[in-house]
Amino acid sequence: MGIQFRKETFRDDFSFRNSPEHIRRFPFPFHEDSYMYAVNIEPHRPGPKGSVLEHPFDVDEHYVSEMEDRALVLAEDPLRCQSLPHMTLAGWDLLELIMTSKAESYPEHFSLTRDGDNWHWINRPLNIDQTFVFGDTTTLPYGPMEYITRQAQGDYCILDQRDNNLWMDAGIVTTQADWSLDFDIGMNFFEWHAPVPLAHEMGIFQRALKFLLNVQQGQPARRLNWTMTINPRLDTSPENYHKWGPDRTTVTPENVGQKVHLRVELQTFWRLPRSNALVFPIRCYLIKMDELVTSEKWAKRLHRVIRDLPEELATYKGLTRYRPTLVEWLSKYDDGGVTSPGFGPD
């Protein structure tokens, strides 16, 4: 039995929700009752069965609907997917990485047959059956990066490595936390992180870059990041900020549970073999407050984290307008008791 893919939306009527099993596997990002930046990078080793870390590239019940949402975003704004001319080889590297990984992790949904450079890819959930020549862009309907990432959840940034820095020279970005690929493409590691407050002064980015430059083939790494989003909207782009920004004024004590979502990014880092580039998938997981508080521990901890978050971070993450309402709502679930260590829901 494979994954049961939900039919749902991330816009208009916002029918997205997590099934009870999916709530339990949500990658809750706080291991203690407070939050501050850290270089929280660790080896991307397989996690427990059923968890989002079980496979190198997680596929979940939202897969088919997320891919439909991506297609809508790209039709509206093709600038969300760009690749500078020297990054095509890295695109093939990424295509190989995702196809081989998915075919191995989910044989009931994906299969890949290779005969030299003649490849045959089957993606059953999306009804795709494609034969093509690896390395020959004329045999695919899109460039290799766009082709495979229209079939892979999460945003993808491909970073060229040179002059002891990483350069964001290709990507597909449709489920982002308010940053623009079109604006940031071509920037180096420090430049595209420039708007992030506090972390530069803390030396976070220097240490993170040093680590990432040395990520080796066969030794991927990962970290979690988080923010919050009003309504289960994947595409919270700066391009459309004037369209989704007003959502932030609509939070009331009555609708917090349905409207406010914790948004967690599982970021992984992979050395690509032919191009020596680094690919940086940013996989977005959403959970409604009503879903999250089904875990007493998560409810208590999130209350404390949001309540005590430094003002600069709250502003950067766009929480300012609705933070008091959210904290008040979460406080009902916090009896002040001790929470257990670790990320799990108990």
Next chain:
Amino acid sequence: MPIEPTIKSRPVYGTLSPQKGTEHLLIADAEGAQAILDLAKAAPEGFFSAAEIVFIPRATGDRYVAALKGLTPARFYEGPSIAAALPRLRQTLATAHVGLRVYLAGTEGLMGQAMQVALEAGIDHSSIQTEHRGSLARRVQCVHCKGITEDVTTQPVTCAHCGLTLFVRDHYSRRLAAFQGVCINAEDRSEQVPVEEAFP
């Protein structure tokens, strides 16, 4: 007024100095001419005989032209606008060899757009010399409609293309040669934000 390094993507500029090279391409607008004249004081013998100067006087009129010509560069070009000078610049770079050094001086708009052309020609940005002179006016890309508004001096500014009121960030893209403009009252469009002179 010196430009402060606010965030890591905000370009900071130096002082032009003669580099080792086989040819030298110096591009300036308005008060940027003075940066070239200052560089000339430190230039080695023969520097300008392998140099081309591209100059856009803008409001400075004739003030610097004679002095620049007096440096006797191998080639001198005076153009009416940055846009008018760019095709010539592209052609110069298309036939140039490694060893050509690029020097930019003047407004951020001039330096940004000339650098954009140099990047396309395969010159690494960090090998280009820059010096800011004159106006602090910015080129701003509206993140929403992608249109670029030139010579922005106020905060916020109205997008010349879609009409949204934009907050001008310090976040800067070399590829676009522009600062980022983001709708300042997106969450509540009824909010009125006073307009102030910010980039004189």
Next chain:
Amino acid sequence: MSSGTTKLDVTVADVVPVNELVTRFHFRPTSGGLLPTFSGGAHVVVEMREEGKAPRLNPYSLMSSPLDTTEYTISVRRDDAGRGGSLFMHNRVKPGDRMVVSYPVNLFSLDLRAKKHLMIAGGIGITPFVAQTAQLAAEGGNFELHYACRTAALFTYGDLLRERYGKRVHLYHDDRGEKIALDRLLTSQPLGTHLYVCGPAPMIDWVRGRAAALGWPTENVHFEHFSAPQPGKPFDVTLALSGKTIRVGEQQSLLEAIEAAGVDPPYLCRGGVCGQCETNVVSHDGTFLHNDHWLSDEDRASGRKIMPCVSRFEGKSLVLER
């Protein structure tokens, strides 16, 4: 993250003498199948194990085509004055032997933005270019290779490269007085050209020096030093964190001696380039023999850093933060 790189179990498929100094080794995966894909310029660290001796780990550039991962090939130049790594490869390694090599690591990568790749090689420094030219040729890349060697008999792969790429390959025999016309070469390249040089240190210094003088930006100049650890007088070292005192043997590198004591500093290149094994000096009474290309002049002057993969020490005492 764990030190070093992920390991691959391989079997020696072939050993081919190329000329009086150079022998080529072919490795295939012991368990069958394909080896991991790599990019031109990558190296692997080869583990050489002899009974009764501490293991030696030497880096060698991969010279097979990145398009063919049925096997990895390396070429080893015999160094009679070295620590014995190359002699071990030449004298001991036979087809059918099982060996361990690292995953490929690339510290001499092509800049794929380049409108043209200009490559300059000296002697055994040709090996990374054999892989890079294969990669570029397959993609229709624009490259030109200038390769200098002492004599025709030592022109490792010169004929092969001429045969493959014709006029794009230029060979220079030192014994015939042929010399690369470097200044002419460096002043005639279109904008967007990247320069790569690999060979003996004096050649690298010559090329980098002329490039800088002729206005080449450092971002366009890439080089790979082939610096194997050199033998030297034995010396004693105290490892402060692990509370051990060790002796570094004549034919052993400091890094190998630290590893033999059960301490595992991170490493990638084992050739003084990547910076991974940089180690703080707690105290010392004596003289450092710095052989790396990583530490700055200030680092060296401070006496507070050492690269144990290639550097040594002579004197009374040395205490490291390991």
